[in-house]
Amino acid sequence: MKQWLYVAVAFGALASSAYAHTPLAASTPAAGSTVAAPVKELVLEFGGEVRLTAVALADSTGSKKAVGEIPTAVAAKFTLPVRDELAPGDYVATWRAVGADTHVISGEIHFKVAAPTPR
Numbered sequence: 001m002k003q004w005l006y007v008a009v010a011f012g013a014l015a016s017s018a019y020a021h022t023p024l025a026a027s028t029p030a031a032g033s034t035v036a037a038p039v040k041e042l043v044l045e046f047g048g049e050v051r052l053t054a055v056a057l058a059d060s061t062g063s064k065k066a067v068g069e070i071p072t073a074v075a076a077k078f079t080l081p082v083r084d085e086l087a088p089g090d091y092v093a094t095w096r097a098v099g100a101d102t103h104v105i106s107g108e109i110h111f112k113v114a115a116p117t118p119r
């Protein structure tokens with residue numbers, strides 16, 4: 001009987017900590033997407049207010065691309081200008097933030113830039 005109680009408590013703790021994290025709800029470019037050049041901004045939308053602490057953008061060779069300064073205000077949505085021109089190819093944006101529950105959360109967004117659509 002006692003063992004069952006411990007198991008229930010352990011599961012409860014796991015579930016509540018998982019749900020308490022503030023997730024990344026959406027991004028532009030979206031993870032796994034292919035977008036046409038030019039890419040002028042990077043938008044991160046979280047499932048709640050967070051403090052964004054780091055964002056880096058790199059191409060497939062690991063070469064860093066400049067993005068605008070991270071806003072210091074706590075918010076659910078962040079729009080960062082992409083200052084370097086992104087040539088067609090694969091990119092990864094890595095981000096780190098502190099959620100409302102004070103947990104550090106982080107992730108990667110992989111996307112592909114395609115050549116501009118000819119007109």
Ligand SMILES: [Cu+2]
Pocket residue numbers: 017020021022099101103
């Ligand atoms: Cu959390």
